[in-house]
Amino acid sequence: MFRVHSLRWRLTAFYLGMLSILVILLGTAQYFAIREVLLRSNAEVLANDYSALLNAFKKAQQTRTGTTPTTPIQRLLLTSQFATALSSPRIGVVIIGPAGAPRAQASATLTPEQPPPQLSTEQYLAALRGHPRPYYLAPQGDPATTYLTVLIPIRVSGGASPLGLAQLSTPTDGIEQNLRQDRWLVVVGSVAVLLLALLLTPLIVARALRPLNQVARTAGALAAGDYQQRVPGTHGDDEIGRVAQAFNEMAGGIEQAFEVRRQSEERMRQFVADASHELRTPLTALAGYIDVLGRRDSVDPETLQSSLAAMQRESGRMTRLVTDLLTLTRIESGRGPTLRPLPLDAWLAGALDELGLQDQGVTATRRLAPGITVNIDPDALKQVVNNLAQNALKYAPGAEQHWTCFAEGSRAAFRLEDTGPGISAQDLPHIFERFYRGEKARDRAAGGSGLGLAIAKSIVEAHGGTIEAKSPPGAGATFTVWLPRVGGPAKSST
Ligand code: ADP
Numbered sequence: 001m002f003r004v005h006s007l008r009w010r011l012t013a014f015y016l017g018m019l020s021i022l023v024i025l026l027g028t029a030q031y032f033a034i035r036e037v038l039l040r041s042n043a044e045v046l047a048n049d050y051s052a053l054l055n056a057f058k059k060a061q062q063t064r065t066g067t068t069p070t071t072p073i074q075r076l077l078l079t080s081q082f083a084t085a086l087s088s089p090r091i092g093v094v095i096i097g098p099a100g101a102p103r104a105q106a107s108a109t110l111t112p113e114q115p116p117p118q119l120s121t122e123q124y125l126a127a128l129r130g131h132p133r134p135y136y137l138a139p140q141g142d143p144a145t146t147y148l149t150v151l152i153p154i155r156v157s158g159g160a161s162p163l164g165l166a167q168l169s170t171p172t173d174g175i176e177q178n179l180r181q182d183r184w185l186v187v188v189g190s191v192a193v194l195l196l197a198l199l200l201t202p203l204i205v206a207r208a209l210r211p212l213n214q215v216a217r218t219a220g221a222l223a224a225g226d227y228q229q230r231v232p233g234t235h236g237d238d239e240i241g242r243v244a245q246a247f248n249e250m251a252g253g254i255e256q257a258f259e260v261r262r263q264s265e266e267r268m269r270q271f272v273a274d275a276s277h278e279l280r281t282p283l284t285a286l287a288g289y290i291d292v293l294g295r296r297d298s299v300d301p302e303t304l305q306s307s308l309a310a311m312q313r314e315s316g317r318m319t320r321l322v323t324d325l326l327t328l329t330r331i332e333s334g335r336g337p338t339l340r341p342l343p344l345d346a347w348l349a350g351a352l353d354e355l356g357l358q359d360q361g362v363t364a365t366r367r368l369a370p371g372i373t374v375n376i377d378p379d380a381l382k383q384v385v386n387n388l389a390q391n392a393l394k395y396a397p398g399a400e401q402h403w404t405c406f407a408e409g410s411r412a413a414f415r416l417e418d419t420g421p422g423i424s425a426q427d428l429p430h431i432f433e434r435f436y437r438g439e440k441a442r443d444r445a446a447g448g449s450g451l452g453l454a455i456a457k458s459i460v461e462a463h464g465g466t467i468e469a470k471s472p473p474g475a476g477a478t479f480t481v482w483l484p485r486v487g488g489p490a491k492s493s494t
Contacts, residue, residue, distance in 0.1 A: 080104035092116025337377030396420020
């Protein structure tokens, strides 16, 4: 169940170790505190007994000798008479003189033949100087009995310095018994606490660490390719909960990244398949012509001419396709266009002039709003104008082309409206897809590679813009290219 190096085991061992040290320290501290309290309170009882007995002794002396005492009370207090008055079956008394030497004693203690214990002269002298300790512990006899001893300065009213010391000693056996019971309680209590901790700690630690185990299991599943795995359950706001939460977020990110990669790979596969398919058609046609010509012994000039013309058409189609593919790849894998701010109307006019639409017999009108600045790569965007114009020429032959540019809020736009047959509702949602050719354009003589609008879309999006197509029934096709505008919103729009 436990692996010695597991975090669970180490946490449990650490916790139990700390708890044991704490219990031992607390038990010891409590034992000594109780011992001190007991000794001090017993010492106080002895001191109180002394005061009561001193008063009783004085009164007894006065009653015995009348109002005028024959022996001064000062002297009586240093005699064995006073010592006997102070002693009891459990209290032994020694009277110490002003020089620190014992003067008298009364030895009625536990064993009457045993004299009360004595302290060192230094201790007596220190007490006489006014520094008695609250209590002393003195061993006496064989086997040694420990006595709780107090030193009380003997004073009579008005006396500045003590006449001597009364040393009261009582055996500590009663206190020891109390302490033994206390020690026993502390030991039993501590063992019980430690046993309980030994039982509960592994369970508590295991419960706290459960999310970490789940994180490890989930990480294993992720590594094995199951990107939908998550650390189950709700996670608290503690460190481990946050680890589980962060792990789930990371797993979500990985899943998303893999999904994006999968889709991109899928798109790439589709693209390669479409491109191969598109290339195969003209290649097959070329191979067919070559085969036919090769089989004949002699070819009449007319057939030769028409075959060569057809082969030229097919190779031209292939060249256009390859050029379009290269353009698309360059835009999508390139570093993006080099933008510079330009007036939209002047740039569009220049691009349209270069196309020479009028020379091709097209009726082209322009309504170009001035004062609109856009950030563009002029050459890249010219290809968009070109593709739109060429499409209008191809799919709306003889139709008029109306070119406009305008601004709407923070956006600028240029638009081409033609008066051709328009785009069918069926084609409209797909015309920006790669290799998509509309119904009518599938006639390969008129249609292109199906990449023209895909290229236009890629270029516009690289500028941070959008391109849209509309074709209301019977009203021709309209293409609008939206670009982010440089500067404030326009006041006028078309
Ligand atoms: P291609 O390179 O073959 O011309 P495009 O991506 O440029 O392909 O255009 C996709 C399709 O959109 C065309 O096959 C055609 O059906 C349709 N189309 C584009 N422009 C027009 C237009 N001005 N009028 C009618 N249809 C159009």
